[in-house]
Amino acid sequence: MAVYTPETSAEIETIIRDALLQKTPLKISGYGTKTGLGGQVQAPDELSLAGHKGITDYQPEELVMVARAGTLLAEIEEALAQKGQMLAFEPPHLEGFYGTEHAGSLGGVIACNLSGPRRISAGAARDYLLGFDAVSGRAGYFRSGSKVMKNVTGYDLSKLMCGSFGMLAVMSEITLKVLPRPEYVASLSLICTSLAQAQSVLSAAFGSATEPSGGAILGEGGGFVATIRLEGVQISVEDRLVSLSDLLASFGDLRVLEGEESSDFWANMRDIAFLDKGAEQVWKLSATPSLAPQVIAEIQSSFDIEFGLDWAGGLIWLSGSGAGLGSHIRNILAANGGGHATLMRASDSIRAIQPVFQPLGEAIGGLQTRIKTAFDPENILNPQRLNLGGEADANAF
Amino acid sequence: MLLPEPEQNILDRRDEIVAALKSMLPKGCVIDDRTTMKAFDSDALSAYRNLPLVVVLPETARQVADVMKWCRDNKVKIVPRGAGTSLSGGALPLSDGVLLGLGKFNQITEIDYENRTVTAQPGVTNLAITTAVQDNGFYYAPDPSSQIACSIGGNIAENSGGVHCLKYGLTTNNVLGIEMVTMDGEIVRIGGKHLDAPGFDILGIMTGSEGLLGVVTEVTVRILRKPATQRAMLVGFDSAQQAGQAVSTVIGAGIIPAGMEMMDNPAINAAEDFVQAGYPREAAALLIVELDGPEVEVDYLLDRVAGLMKTSGASSMRVSQSEEERNQFWAGRKSAFPAVGRISPDYLCMDGTIPRKALPEMLTRMAAMSQKYGLRVANVFHAGDGNLHPLILFDANAEGELERAEEFGAEILRNCVALGGVLTGEHGVGVEKRDLMGEMFSEDDLKQQQRLKCAFDPDHLLNPGKVFPVLHRCAELGRLHVHHGQLPHPDIPRF
Structure with missing residues (x-):
C-alpha cells in the first residue's frame, strides 16, 4: 500500500491520473482522524493531504480566509482567534470522541460537513464554504465559487463538496466565510421534570426575539436540563438574559452560566463528550425538533439508550447497543416527521452490518449515483465511504 | 441574444404536442393561442422576448411529473417559470420548448x-x-x-x-x-x-x-x-471612496449590520425626486445602515457605527427616530430602480460582486467607463457584501445605444472578475451573462458544471441555452478519453 502526500494541486492531479490509468481506487484522507465515520474504504493506495497545508490568504475585514485542505483545524481557529474572528458553524473537535491525536484538518471538516451547536442559528459548514479548487475523479482540475460573500454565478458546487466525504473530488484550497467572535456569551439553564417540558422550553426560547445561538437538553438526576445560549455584545446579552428569564420563569428555576462554565458546557455538546465512551454504538439523528421527545420515547420502548439533544431538539445524540438499533431508529424517524440517522461511532464489525448513513430511496439514490458519475465515473475516490445505493457508471451518460 | 436553434421537427409536431399536453392536464391548464401566450414571452429582462411553443400551467406535482416525463420521452424542451421576475432572462421561453408555469401553485x-x-x-x-x-x-x-x-x-x-x-x-x-x-x-x-x-x-x-x-x-x-427593534441611519460622504472605506471599517470592527446599502449621487437624486426620502442631495455617496436586535443593542451599536462613520469622514448623519422614518429611509433605496426609470427612457441593471475593499477602485473605473461609452450610470450597491447594481442609462430608440449599454455592462462585469469578484451576486446568469461565463471560469470549470447537469438531465431538455455559453453533449462530456494508456493533457507536469 502506497501513501501519497501531494503538496500542490498539480501533484494531486498526477496521483489521481495514475490511479485512473491503473484503475486502482484511492483512499482520501487528511490525518485520518475521522476514519471512524463512514463506510470502510477498500482501496490499495491512499492520498493524504497532510502535506498540503497552510493558510494562503486571510483578510479579516473581508471576512474571508483561504487555506489548503490539509491545514489543521487548530491552526485555522488560532489564526482567526488572533483577529477576534471564528468559524461560525462551530466545527466539533472529535479527537476525544474518536480517540485520535487532534481534531484533524479543515478539509476533513468540510468533506464531512460537520457543524456544532451554532448550526441551529448560524448554519452548517456548507453555509460557509465560499469556494474551492479541486481535482475530480476524472483527474480534472477545476474551480468553483469565489472569495466574495454573494455569488450565484454557475452551480453552487461548494454545497456539493460539503458532506461529499471525498467521493467527488479532492479539494486543494478552501475559501471560507468567517465571522466576528461574539464579544460576550452566557447561557441559561432550567431543570425540567420531563423531556417534553424541556423541549417546550427550547421551543419557547427559539420562538422569542432573544436570538438564541444554542439550545440543548441533557438528562440529570432523573430529570432534564434545558440550556440556552445567548451571544453578542455584552449589553445585549444581559438584556436578552432578562427577557428570556421572564419568558421561561413559569417553567421552573433558572440558572445563569457564564464564562468557562458556559463555554465548557457547549464544548461538551459540540464534541459529543457527554456520552459514555464505552458505548457500542453512537448515533446522530436529525429530526423535527418538536417530535424529538416522541422519537426518543419510541426508541426507548425497545432499546436501552443514553441521549442528549442539541439544535433546539433537532439533533439527537444517542448511544446504545444491539444489532437492530439502527433500523429501529430509522423506522421511528420515518414515522415521526422524517429525518435521518448516521452511525457516528461503532466497531468495524458493527459498521459492516448496519448502514452508517441513512439509506436513500431509489429515485434519490439514482440521482446521487449519477452525481458521483459526473465527478468520478470510475469510482476512484473513496469508494463506499458514503452509501449511495449504487456505483458510478462510466457509461451512464 | 442567441438561443439554441429551434428544432424544426418539434415545431412541426406542435399540434400533436399540444394535444398530448391537453390530454394529461385539466381544462384551462394549456395555453396555445398566440395572443394569450404573449403574456409569457419574457421575464423582467424584457429586452428579450420570444414566444414559447406552448404554455402549461399544471396544478399538482403529479401533473408536473406527467408533463416532464412525457417531454423527456418525446425529447421536448421545458422552460420552468415562477412569477417571471428574473432580471437575467432565466425564464425566457424557447420557440421549441414548453413553458412550464408554476403560477397555480399558490398555497x-x-x-x-x-x-x-x-x-x-x-x-x-x-x-x-x-x-x-x-x-x-x-x-x-x-x-x-x-x-x-x-x-x-x-x-x-x-x-x-x-x-x-x-x-x-x-x-x-x-x-x-x-x-x-x-x-x-x-x-x-x-x-x-x-x-x-x-x-x-x-x-x-x-x-x-x-x-x-x-x-x-x-x-x-x-x-x-422579528427583531425587537430595527433602526436605520443615513450617512452622507463627500466621496464614494470614503463611503466604501467606511463600509470596510464597520465590518473590520466586528459589526455585522442587518443591512448596509450604498447609493451614489445620481441614484440619491433620482430617489429623492421620486419619493422624498430625506436623502442628502449634495452627498457624493450615501450609506444606509440598518441595525436590529434588542433596543439596548441597537442603541449601543448605532453609537459605535456613528463614531466609525465620523472617523471615516462622514459629512452628514441621521438616525431614524420612528418606524415611519425608517421605512422612509428605505423607500428611497427600494424604489431606486423605478426612480432611475424616470430619469432615463431605459436602463440596464448589472449585478456583479467584488471584494469590499475593491469598491473605491471599481467606482473610479466605472466613472472612466461612463465617459468612454458616453452613457450615464447610477449606482446602488449592497455595499456590506460587495454586491453592485450599476444602472446604465440609455435610450433604446437612439441608434446603437442599447448595444453600447450592453458593452458597457459587459466591461463592468469583466472588471468585477478582474478585481477578484464575480459576474452575478443575486440576479443569476440566465441568458444575460451566459456569454461572459468564460471571463470567470475556464473551459474545464464549465465542463465540470455541465457534467453535473448531465446527472439530472442528460438530454439537455431543461432550460437549455441558459447559464452555459456552449452546450456540450453529455456523451462528449462524460467520456474519459483514455487512449493507449494516456489521458488527455499528457503534457501536465508530473513529479
Missing part, C-alpha cells in the same frame, strides 16, 4: 411555529410568506427588491438575496427542504423540518440552479422571530 400548505417553518407551494410570493406569519411576530429573512411579486420557487432557482442577506444569508441559507420533480418525472423530497439531508447536498445544488436541474413543487423555509 401556503403549513405554518409550524413550534419548529419555526413555513411550507409553501412554489408560486407563493416571497412577501406572502412573511405576511402569513407576521401577526405572530415572525418573518422570512431573504427580501429581494421584487418580493411583492417574485415567487419562492423562483427564489430557489436564483438563490435570491436582498438587502438583509449580509446578516441573515441568501435563500440557500434559509431553505430547509423541497419537493421537486426530476426530468425523469420522479417526485422526490429533499430535507424538511430537520437539518442536513443525507448524501450529496441536492438541496444546496438545486438552489441557484436557474431551472436547469429540476422543477420545485414545494418549499419548506425557516422563519425567524
Whole structure:
C-alpha cells in the first residue's frame, strides 16, 4: 500500500491520473482522524493531504480566509482567534470522541460537513464554504465559487463538496466565510421534570426575539436540563438574559452560566463528550425538533439508550447497543416527521452490518449515483465511504 | 441574444404536442393561442422576448411529473417559470420548448411555529410568506427588491438575496427542504423540518440552479422571530471612496449590520425626486445602515457605527427616530430602480460582486467607463457584501445605444472578475451573462458544471441555452478519453 502526500494541486492531479490509468481506487484522507465515520474504504493506495497545508490568504475585514485542505483545524481557529474572528458553524473537535491525536484538518471538516451547536442559528459548514479548487475523479482540475460573500454565478458546487466525504473530488484550497467572535456569551439553564417540558422550553426560547445561538437538553438526576445560549455584545446579552428569564420563569428555576462554565458546557455538546465512551454504538439523528421527545420515547420502548439533544431538539445524540438499533431508529424517524440517522461511532464489525448513513430511496439514490458519475465515473475516490445505493457508471451518460 | 436553434421537427409536431399536453392536464391548464401566450414571452429582462411553443400551467406535482416525463420521452424542451421576475432572462421561453408555469401553485400548505417553518407551494410570493406569519411576530429573512411579486420557487432557482442577506444569508441559507420533480418525472423530497439531508447536498445544488436541474413543487423555509427593534441611519460622504472605506471599517470592527446599502449621487437624486426620502442631495455617496436586535443593542451599536462613520469622514448623519422614518429611509433605496426609470427612457441593471475593499477602485473605473461609452450610470450597491447594481442609462430608440449599454455592462462585469469578484451576486446568469461565463471560469470549470447537469438531465431538455455559453453533449462530456494508456493533457507536469 502506497501513501501519497501531494503538496500542490498539480501533484494531486498526477496521483489521481495514475490511479485512473491503473484503475486502482484511492483512499482520501487528511490525518485520518475521522476514519471512524463512514463506510470502510477498500482501496490499495491512499492520498493524504497532510502535506498540503497552510493558510494562503486571510483578510479579516473581508471576512474571508483561504487555506489548503490539509491545514489543521487548530491552526485555522488560532489564526482567526488572533483577529477576534471564528468559524461560525462551530466545527466539533472529535479527537476525544474518536480517540485520535487532534481534531484533524479543515478539509476533513468540510468533506464531512460537520457543524456544532451554532448550526441551529448560524448554519452548517456548507453555509460557509465560499469556494474551492479541486481535482475530480476524472483527474480534472477545476474551480468553483469565489472569495466574495454573494455569488450565484454557475452551480453552487461548494454545497456539493460539503458532506461529499471525498467521493467527488479532492479539494486543494478552501475559501471560507468567517465571522466576528461574539464579544460576550452566557447561557441559561432550567431543570425540567420531563423531556417534553424541556423541549417546550427550547421551543419557547427559539420562538422569542432573544436570538438564541444554542439550545440543548441533557438528562440529570432523573430529570432534564434545558440550556440556552445567548451571544453578542455584552449589553445585549444581559438584556436578552432578562427577557428570556421572564419568558421561561413559569417553567421552573433558572440558572445563569457564564464564562468557562458556559463555554465548557457547549464544548461538551459540540464534541459529543457527554456520552459514555464505552458505548457500542453512537448515533446522530436529525429530526423535527418538536417530535424529538416522541422519537426518543419510541426508541426507548425497545432499546436501552443514553441521549442528549442539541439544535433546539433537532439533533439527537444517542448511544446504545444491539444489532437492530439502527433500523429501529430509522423506522421511528420515518414515522415521526422524517429525518435521518448516521452511525457516528461503532466497531468495524458493527459498521459492516448496519448502514452508517441513512439509506436513500431509489429515485434519490439514482440521482446521487449519477452525481458521483459526473465527478468520478470510475469510482476512484473513496469508494463506499458514503452509501449511495449504487456505483458510478462510466457509461451512464 | 442567441438561443439554441429551434428544432424544426418539434415545431412541426406542435399540434400533436399540444394535444398530448391537453390530454394529461385539466381544462384551462394549456395555453396555445398566440395572443394569450404573449403574456409569457419574457421575464423582467424584457429586452428579450420570444414566444414559447406552448404554455402549461399544471396544478399538482403529479401533473408536473406527467408533463416532464412525457417531454423527456418525446425529447421536448421545458422552460420552468415562477412569477417571471428574473432580471437575467432565466425564464425566457424557447420557440421549441414548453413553458412550464408554476403560477397555480399558490398555497401556503403549513405554518409550524413550534419548529419555526413555513411550507409553501412554489408560486407563493416571497412577501406572502412573511405576511402569513407576521401577526405572530415572525418573518422570512431573504427580501429581494421584487418580493411583492417574485415567487419562492423562483427564489430557489436564483438563490435570491436582498438587502438583509449580509446578516441573515441568501435563500440557500434559509431553505430547509423541497419537493421537486426530476426530468425523469420522479417526485422526490429533499430535507424538511430537520437539518442536513443525507448524501450529496441536492438541496444546496438545486438552489441557484436557474431551472436547469429540476422543477420545485414545494418549499419548506425557516422563519425567524422579528427583531425587537430595527433602526436605520443615513450617512452622507463627500466621496464614494470614503463611503466604501467606511463600509470596510464597520465590518473590520466586528459589526455585522442587518443591512448596509450604498447609493451614489445620481441614484440619491433620482430617489429623492421620486419619493422624498430625506436623502442628502449634495452627498457624493450615501450609506444606509440598518441595525436590529434588542433596543439596548441597537442603541449601543448605532453609537459605535456613528463614531466609525465620523472617523471615516462622514459629512452628514441621521438616525431614524420612528418606524415611519425608517421605512422612509428605505423607500428611497427600494424604489431606486423605478426612480432611475424616470430619469432615463431605459436602463440596464448589472449585478456583479467584488471584494469590499475593491469598491473605491471599481467606482473610479466605472466613472472612466461612463465617459468612454458616453452613457450615464447610477449606482446602488449592497455595499456590506460587495454586491453592485450599476444602472446604465440609455435610450433604446437612439441608434446603437442599447448595444453600447450592453458593452458597457459587459466591461463592468469583466472588471468585477478582474478585481477578484464575480459576474452575478443575486440576479443569476440566465441568458444575460451566459456569454461572459468564460471571463470567470475556464473551459474545464464549465465542463465540470455541465457534467453535473448531465446527472439530472442528460438530454439537455431543461432550460437549455441558459447559464452555459456552449452546450456540450453529455456523451462528449462524460467520456474519459483514455487512449493507449494516456489521458488527455499528457503534457501536465508530473513529479
